[in-house]
Amino acid sequence: MNVELYERIWMWAAAGLLLLFLGAIFLTAGVQAVQPPSHIETVDPTALPTHPEFGAPGVKMRPDGSIVVSIVAQMFSFSPDPIEVPANRPVTFRLTSADVIHGFEVVGTNANAMAIPGYVSQFTVTFKEPGEYVIGCNEYCGTLHHNMVGKLIVKKESK
Numbered sequence: 001m002n003v004e005l006y007e008r009i010w011m012w013a014a015a016g017l018l019l020l021f022l023g024a025i026f027l028t029a030g031v032q033a034v035q036p037p038s039h040i041e042t043v044d045p046t047a048l049p050t051h052p053e054f055g056a057p058g059v060k061m062r063p064d065g066s067i068v069v070s071i072v073a074q075m076f077s078f079s080p081d082p083i084e085v086p087a088n089r090p091v092t093f094r095l096t097s098a099d100v101i102h103g104f105e106v107v108g109t110n111a112n113a114m115a116i117p118g119y120v121s122q123f124t125v126t127f128k129e130p131g132e133y134v135i136g137c138n139e140y141c142g143t144l145h146h147n148m149v150g151k152l153i154v155k156k157e158s159k
Ligand code: CUA
Pocket: 075, 076, 101, 102, 103, 137, 138, 139, 140, 141, 142, 145, 146, 148
């Protein structure tokens, strides 16, 4: 079979592009670990009220001074609300949902994750600017989705 040189160049170029794109996926997913801010930690969404952590959601301080906030999202609010954390300290958010998928976005920052029933989403942020931030649910979760807002208070650390 005779394939024109011009045609062969295009075939190799197309195959090369495919390999390039596949390589980009494997590189970002595998090597740079670019993935949703969850870590495949599961939790029983029907047993949250008796869960040792999510049964009493709130702000806790670790021995090293870092902050952990456990949050339960549920139609149509976040618990706890408001959330109060200090500025300039790493804050680890751990969130889950008691019913459907909700969003958790601290407006104006890059703190943004999904609250998924059955899973714990976790990410860490340091807030530099003290003040009051709005937390919004950015996943459509029902008729009152637009009312699902919370408040984050970032306090200046007292020395
Ligand atoms: Cu919760 Cu939209």
